[in-house]
Amino acid sequence: MTEAASVKDLAYDPADLWVLDHEDLRALEIGAGILGTGGGGNPYIGRLRAEQAMRDGFKLTILPHQKIADDALCVSLGGIGAPVVGVERIREGREGLRCVRVLEEHLGVRVDAVACEEIGGSNSMEPLMVGAFAGLPVIDCDGMGRAFPEMQMTTYSIYGHRSTPSAMCDVHGNAVLFQHAASEIWHERMARACVVSQGGASTLASAPMRGAFVKQFGIPDSYTQAVNLGHAVLRAQKAHDDPIAEICRVEKGRKLFTGKISDLKRHLKGGFVRGEVQLSGIDTHTGESGSVLIQNENLVFFHDGEMECCVPDLILVLDVDTGEAITTEMLRYGQRVAIVALPCHDLLRSPQALEVVGPKAFGLDVTYTPLKGV
Amino acid sequence: MTEAASVKDLAYDPADLWVLDHEDLRALEIGAGILGTGGGGNPYIGRLRAEQAMRDGFKLTILPHQKIADDALCVSLGGIGAPVVGVERIREGREGLRCVRVLEEHLGVRVDAVACEEIGGSNSMEPLMVGAFAGLPVIDCDGMGRAFPEMQMTTYSIYGHRSTPSAMCDVHGNAVLFQHAASEIWHERMARACVVSQGGASTLASAPMRGAFVKQFGIPDSYTQAVNLGHAVLRAQKAHDDPIAEICRVEKGRKLFTGKISDLKRHLKGGFVRGEVQLSGIDTHTGESGSVLIQNENLVFFHDGEMECCVPDLILVLDVDTGEAITTEMLRYGQRVAIVALPCHDLLRSPQALEVVGPKAFGLDVTYTPLKGV
Structure with missing residues (x-):
């Protein structure tokens, strides 16, 4: 030795x-x-x-x-x-x-x-x-x-x-x-x-x-956070619990919408995937329509026409049954998804951070309001 | 010291x-x-x-x-x-x-x-x-x-x-x-x-x-070649000799055409200037029409519809009066130009060179025939 x-x-x-x-x-x-x-x-x-x-x-x-x-x-x-x-x-x-x-x-x-x-x-x-x-x-x-x-x-x-x-x-x-x-x-x-x-x-x-x-x-x-989150989802899947609710519980997140992808625009430009996902509500509690703007990642979520959550807070597009993420390259017409928002880390919420990762940095004319953890 | x-x-x-x-x-x-x-x-x-x-x-x-x-x-x-x-x-x-x-x-x-x-x-x-x-x-x-x-x-x-x-x-x-x-x-x-x-x-x-x-x-x-060529042109200008003829003499080149720029397409794409210059003859001895394809440089010259000279041989677009070159970014409608061809160096004419700098390397469906020095 x-x-x-x-x-x-x-x-x-x-x-x-x-x-x-x-x-x-x-x-x-x-x-x-x-x-x-x-x-x-x-x-x-x-x-x-x-x-x-x-x-x-x-x-x-x-x-x-x-x-x-x-x-x-x-x-x-x-x-x-x-x-x-x-x-x-x-x-x-x-x-x-x-x-x-x-x-x-x-x-x-x-x-x-x-x-x-x-x-x-x-x-x-x-x-x-x-x-x-x-x-x-x-x-x-x-x-x-x-x-x-x-x-x-x-x-x-x-x-x-x-x-x-x-x-x-x-x-x-x-x-x-x-x-x-x-x-x-x-x-x-x-x-x-x-x-x-x-x-x-x-x-x-x-x-x-x-x-x-x-x-x-x-x-x-x-x-640690990612692995714990994954284990929580796996446990919920195994126990036939609602994985979406489990994700919200573990990450202090909020379910914003449940819907079906009714339209999808996605194109490769300048090395990025950009596009928009249109959603029709399938749960009367969470609204009629939604849309997500994407640049590789989900940038902003509009709920019945109003901006509800934006970068740097996390906007998740999840398979409504398994709770697993649908990444932007895997989005397809007809998928049933839950839109969940998670609060981002405080290091991303300082004024100097928001200049780089806030909505204006993405050319979005919206003002960032920090999502409150539930 | x-x-x-x-x-x-x-x-x-x-x-x-x-x-x-x-x-x-x-x-x-x-x-x-x-x-x-x-x-x-x-x-x-x-x-x-x-x-x-x-x-x-x-x-x-x-x-x-x-x-x-x-x-x-x-x-x-x-x-x-x-x-x-x-x-x-x-x-x-x-x-x-x-x-x-x-x-x-x-x-x-x-x-x-x-x-x-x-x-x-x-x-x-x-x-x-x-x-x-x-x-x-x-x-x-x-x-x-x-x-x-x-x-x-x-x-x-x-x-x-x-x-x-x-x-x-x-x-x-x-x-x-x-x-x-x-x-x-x-x-x-x-x-x-x-x-x-x-x-x-x-x-x-x-x-x-x-x-x-x-x-x-x-x-x-x-x-040495470039400076000597420049001095020859300056001497011809000073002596009111024909600088085009002097360039052909010094470089063993051939005047192919004399004309006026009748149309010019030029656009910036992928970091290159690409385009085409159309010419109308102003000297009955050298023909009716000509055109030059460009990618930053002059690639090929068509004379009355026929390819007459192409890379790697040199195609010059010269001011007909001064003999000085008009570079592709300075081309303008109405300029009166002489098209002169010079033979390239033998190092550019080997089979391995022609694969890289011959017409096919530029996507041109023409066969290279070495220009003969006069």
Whole structure:
């Protein structure tokens, strides 16, 4: 047996690690799908890839948010592109690992831990796989507490982290380093243009953050939240309880509407999926009509013509029977769905956060009123 | 006085350097404009910028093609984008220098000399300015012997150089490193998408080449050729001789047509200027009608409905009175022009070159017949 590395060398205590099993992964698929508010990459595809990594002997490990060393180098990563592409064009598998290696080589450093860019959808799985391949844990936090369509929309960026130099790798073997961006928005613009040229679904790792920063500005306990939420839904399904009610209970959410998808407009433009979902009420208690605007994720919900909930609060489109999320690329005419709103994390509600992730940042002429948890 | 560095350290003998003066620069503007076949960036803007650098005390120096050391590190660079943008959005000025510095830092090397990507238009000036700012000479050669719209269309790429890692910098301060591209075409695709996101006119420096490679596969003596051509045109203008005839004499070219621009279609798409120029004959000896297809540069000339000359041979659209080139962004209805064809360099006529720069590479369903020099 070789001598174990010291805790200081590792930047964390191995005893703190949580190693995911197949049931945790199934729960994460459901929970991260729900928190993804329609986006973050297809959770089912993500789970299949993560399962394969586990079968290949890799360990998917999570480190409690407050257990990372202050001076640890943490790299946040995730998929970039349009979910509607990602569900059809399967990744090669090591894109994220290549991103980390390209960054390490460019900066002449070794990364200590992986951070999650967005907990939503398969972007919860991407860091776990990269961490497993690289032998690094994933910190139990993320930069969104949900999913958002653009990269400047993380709490990391909002609270001062500069994402560059960042590395983007694709299925073809291409690797691009955004060495310096004039702003976080410029980083997003250039990376988005580049991912479109790469076919619309790549992986991006941002400049390393120090552990102390991640502890202060990461949205805490995202993985725990997602896995617990998934387990709650699985329990409700098994017990034939109402999973929608269970989600609302666990996440302090509110059911806004129950309806059938009566029309769906969805198109791929500039690397995003944009569109609108029309709903006809099937429950007289919750109203006649609804609609959801989407840009990769669900941005705003109109109820009988009035705006009822908008970003950064979470708008979920859930299968009314199973309680599982229907991501924007899987929406189909005729699906019976519940619209549920969850309050976002307080880190997304500060004035500086609302400038980046509030309705005006999406070109919506509405004023944000924080959803009250029930 | 400090001891001069040894020739070996410099990778060239300072006694071999040719320092350009203002008249050389004016001649280069004309000559590189003509060799640019409509593209390569606006030569007038390029000259103004180069003049400014000279007034600021920088020396624009050229090193004979065969005088660079075999093991010297040579970085080829030039503007990337659409000429129609470049003529309206003036560069900040140090984009090219930043590209070299970003590459040097990334690779941990010091560059010995600058190479020219394309001799056409202001892209002949860009390396001279960067070389001057960095205290490096520019090798008397280029990768095209003309201008072409895409980056894989250099003799460097055609004969085996991999352009990545390359660095692209823009006026905003953004810097992107294309760390690895699956192919030269992938490099072009990603960089083109990125330059569009940066506003359509940036500067790109490719991975260093060894001096021995540049000596073998660079198109030799491009600067000498361009400056001599420019001086010939200036002499003809001064002597009231026919500058078109002088260009044909100096470059072994052939006048194909004399006409008036009767229609002009030009649009900016995917980072390129594309379009078509219609011409009505004004000289009964050279025919009734002509047309030129463009993609940043002049690609093919149709004479009375028949293809008469196409890439990689050079198609020049010249002001019939001055003999100076009218670049594609400066074309206007009513201009009186001569269409002149010049034979391209033999390095562009091999089967492997024609795959990349022949008419089929541009989607043209015509067969290349080498233009014979007269």
